[in-house]
Amino acid sequence: MTPKISVCGLYKYYGRRGARTLALQHVDLDIAPGEFVTLVGASGCGKSTLLRTIAGLEEYEDGTIRCNDKDVDGPGPDRAMVFQSYSLYPWLTVSANIRFCRRLAHQRAQTSSEIEIASGRADALIDLMGLRHVADAYPAELSGGMQQRVAIARALMSRPDVLLMDEPFGALDAQTREVMHDLIRHVYQLEKTTVVFVTHDVEEAIYLGQRVVVMAPHPGRIDSVLEVPFGAERDQDLKLAPEFLQLKRQILQRIRETSGVRTDLEQLEKLTRTASAERNAS
Numbered sequence: 001m002t003p004k005i006s007v008c009g010l011y012k013y014y015g016r017r018g019a020r021t022l023a024l025q026h027v028d029l030d031i032a033p034g035e036f037v038t039l040v041g042a043s044g045c046g047k048s049t050l051l052r053t054i055a056g057l058e059e060y061e062d063g064t065i066r067c068n069d070k071d072v073d074g075p076g077p078d079r080a081m082v083f084q085s086y087s088l089y090p091w092l093t094v095s096a097n098i099r100f101c102r103r104l105a106h107q108r109a110q111t112s113s114e115i116e117i118a119s120g121r122a123d124a125l126i127d128l129m130g131l132r133h134v135a136d137a138y139p140a141e142l143s144g145g146m147q148q149r150v151a152i153a154r155a156l157m158s159r160p161d162v163l164l165m166d167e168p169f170g171a172l173d174a175q176t177r178e179v180m181h182d183l184i185r186h187v188y189q190l191e192k193t194t195v196v197f198v199t200h201d202v203e204e205a206i207y208l209g210q211r212v213v214v215m216a217p218h219p220g221r222i223d224s225v226l227e228v229p230f231g232a233e234r235d236q237d238l239k240l241a242p243e244f245l246q247l248k249r250q251i252l253q254r255i256r257e258t259s260g261v262r263t264d265l266e267q268l269e270k271l272t273r274t275a276s277a278e279r280n281a282s
């Protein structure tokens with residue numbers, strides 16, 4: 001099967017010549033059509049950079065990125081992005097925000113049937129996201145969870161092949177996050193869209209994904225890729241299952257090891273023992 005997304009030998013730098021920082025080093029990753037892949041890792045490991053590069057929002061120095069068997073050289077309608085900040089237009093209602101991408105498409109001539117289909121698509125997404133009762137409200141009148149529902153609906157409006165999500169639930173409280181987890185899984189199963197999802201939350205990564213990609217920092221690179229051994233039907237009780245907790249511990253251990261946290265803790269313990277010995281000696 002031809003991958004939906006193929007990243008091969010990717011290198012990405014930040015900064016000017018002579019003072020450049022290697023952000024991504026030889027990243028190889030294939031994502032199948034309709035797959036839900038999550039990216040986790042310590043801060044600075046390049047998760048968001050990789051996602052933005054796949055989106056065409058960041059340039060890269062070496063390697064290749066292909067989507068739908070075509071080179072990625074900039075943003076495209078086949079890829080939609082959902083950010084942690086809701087990025088809604090404050091002067092537009094919920095309904096108008098969701099329909100905004102269709103307004104851009106209307107710059108070309110459209111048949112009445114195309115317009116009718118687009119309107120039906122918007123109405124279906126409003127209902128799917130549970131936004132009917134706030135369809136005429138403005139973003140400032142909505143909670144964070146509701147605003148993110150609008151952002152996701154807007155991203156799905158154009159029927160993208162790939163949905164790229166950069167910590168979209170990071171600013172939400174724990175209860176709202178759980179609701180959004182179940183909602184995005186439901187939407188994913190209905191839309192059959194390929195999803196790449198960046199998160200700091202290992203529990204979130206396992207619950208949502210079919211595979212979890214663990215990235216390591218300094219420079220950013222892929223450390224390991226783990227299969228999630230759970231089926232499509234999931235509920236919140238899964239997070240308490242022994243298999244779920246074992247996988248969570250395994251991923252957290254890899255993140256600690258690759259980020260140097262264990263070394264830092266060992267050094268702290270050594271300094272503490274030295275200070276204690278000096279106090280006892282005095």
